[in-house]
């Protein structure tokens with residue numbers, strides 16, 4: 343029925359061959375306006391709709407070893423930028439992981455100490471602010487997580503390269519770096535306190551003595 347309608351319109355178009363271009367245009371647009379696009383309407387499987395292929399009716403089974411891209415289990419790790427609390431437990435293992443990841447991903451620009459003097463910066467990249475400035479020492483941990491996740495100014499985002507838990511490991515290590523530059527001698531364990539107090543001020547610590 344639709345097919346014959348289209349045919350009639352085509353015949354009309356044929357009859358109008360010798361008409362003016364404007365008339366031809368009108369006829370043309372009528373002729374093709376409502377012809378059905380059967381290819382667009384043909385039966386097809388849409389992504390993630392139920393299927394009869396697998397016994398449980400699912401659209402597809404993930405192959406063995408599939409790595410999830412993001413996970414609802416990580417939702418609680420995505421805190422707001424003004425959140426002052428860590429959503430993970432602070433452990434020596436987390437800090438060790440953070441140090442390793444920081445050295446890989448951040449030290450190239452921010453430097454091993456976090457003073458913003460990394461190798462890429464020494465070669466001409468914009469100098470990031472030192473982590474030891476007042477504003478960043480006061481910034482909530484959520485801000486650091488947000489900067490790593492979404493980037494900041496010229497700094498690229500790292501969401502696709504660093505999974506959420508590792509981002510927190512890095513943030514914990516950055517906090518440790520900040521504290522390291524402002525540690526109160528009285529808070530150190532006795533053996534470390536002794537070593538600091540016996541070092542004349544201005545003497546750089548010996549390699550391996552930290």
Ligand code: HEC
Pocket residue numbers: 444447448449450451452462467468469470471485486489490494495496497498500512513516
């Ligand atoms: C390619 C160089 C580069 C790398 C790698 C990099 N940053 Fe940055 N970062 C910058 C620059 C540049 C800025 C300053 C951005 C601006 O002001 O445009 C910055 C700014 C920051 C700030 C300060 C934001 C503020 O409030 O001023 C933090 C915190 C930070 N980066 C953390 C990190 C951490 C953590 C990593 C590792 C996951 C990292 N950055 C990796 C270049 C880098």
